[in-house]
Amino acid sequence: MSPPTAVLVLVLAAGRWLVCAADVGDFSPCLGVFHRAWPPKGLAGTPVCQRYDNQYRFATLYSRRRRSPWFSAYLYSPPEGKRPTTPWKFEPQLAYPGAGGGMVPFPPGPVDQNVVASQAVEHDYINSTFSRGHLNPSLQHRSHQDRCATFTLTNVVPQKEGSNDGPWAALEQAVNRTLGAYCLGPAHVVTGVVPYRSDDRWLGDRRVAVPEYLWSAYCCPRYDGSLPVELRGAFPTHAAVGRNDPNSGEEIVPVDPTAKTPFRGFDVRTMTLGTLEEILEDRLGGAVSVFYEQCSGPE
Template sequence: MMTPRKMLPFTAGALLLLLPWFGGLTSGELSPSKFTMCQKFFYNKTPPEGFGTGCQAICQRYKNKYRFATLYDPQNRTALFSAYLMSSSDEPRPEDETWMYEPQLASEKEREMKPFPDPVGQKVIDSQAVLADYTNSGYTKGHLAPSQHLNTEDDLKSSFTLTNIVPQKAESNNGPWSNLETEVLRRFKNYCNGQMYVITGTIPYKSVRLLNNRVSIPEYIWSAYCCPSFRPDPNVKGFFPTYAAVGRNDPNTDYAVERMSLERLEKVLLKRLNKKISLFYQNCQVSKS
């Protein structure tokens, strides 16, 4: 039996700290056409609305197949979000974790992720995060689309691209945030009848902090899901069709993760980004016949 967890103190006072940021984004809206080849990862084939157009929409391709989607900010060498379809697969984490980069960010013609070359070319270094950024940094490589939520062995391997990774403290990555990922997976297996669409993203510090003077470090990591078809059950009332969470990633805090409604998460993003964000088409609502 799953019952809603007690809300943590991420209330009005805390929200006032979420001042507008994201100067790296230009004005305008993210066009759905930017994700033309991988719209299947978004509910109703509609990417989130409200993010600016200054970032790169990446259909994350591995072994000639699209695995998930990412909106990437090359200026701050960080992912704003990754979107994927939840899977109930019990495929184990790959023993061979081959870390990859995104050639298209380095102005290469290839549109499929590749293992990092040795040595790493300057165009790659300039355009995105590289492994050297994380060496002795005090931060782990935090997945936005986590391998445990994906399906086949190749899907899991594809999550090990640094365009799907953000600097995350181990106490968050291996603690409360990992617990949230397990909780959402369990809820999907037990109650979701069809597809579950998940979007996981980042909130930077109001005064930007950089890993290795290059990669934006998130102060918060957020996640939301949309499961339009689910099994009614009083034990999970309020968890469907949408639910969300925000987790702290600051070493001066307890790395708490607060569960919340999709509406409340979008208010947090509005406060932080100074933009009205809509994560799911019509808030994942399905009209009743």
């Protein structure tokens, strides 16, 4: 069942019309990013419809306790242009109930304490050993506005550079090549995190949770049937899990001992959607479904 339809309320205040929408706490305004308008099931958090330049761009399930997202979901489009230069942003509605929808750039000076308490801020990542790892990457989008929208800390998790600049970046590029060449209709992507089984790891003073693994899966129901042999298992769905801790065990993702030193221990394992969901169920303690009926049926 999909969430109930969002109700938009127009309020005349201070001489202007304000639009109060369910940007936070309800996926209804942005259900179009999900296959068959069906968000993943089995994960608990705060739904955020990520709005930038007066348009919904993607969706995030946010963990207030962890001050980081469980997943971001978006529609893939073949990338054009370079990584944009744009300020990092935050989500006001996580800090102020009833605040206007839409992400906002961080101010040049001190950040309001309500924002600091409710979500990650730029200071959390300064002088840390982690990069800001996009779940929804800027270079899986065509429009400049869609790329700029990904630069919000509600779409970011602490990611080791060996992963972010190495095997995980290679995975994102491989997805670009595969979907760009063979997907004939909408491609839905969901990228998320796997927490440590116990004893959460934190960035800073127990403010932002560090994931042990990252995962990603796509759904493309309509694709070119003339696939090369090596890609016949890549449609309609495909998935992957990447290591974010070089000291983790190898039961989920084995380590390639011949990898270059900066990237050793940050391997990525590709797999079926079913295998990914089994891993998530084992780690999270409950059944997880990423796409409606395993990405079956027309759009």
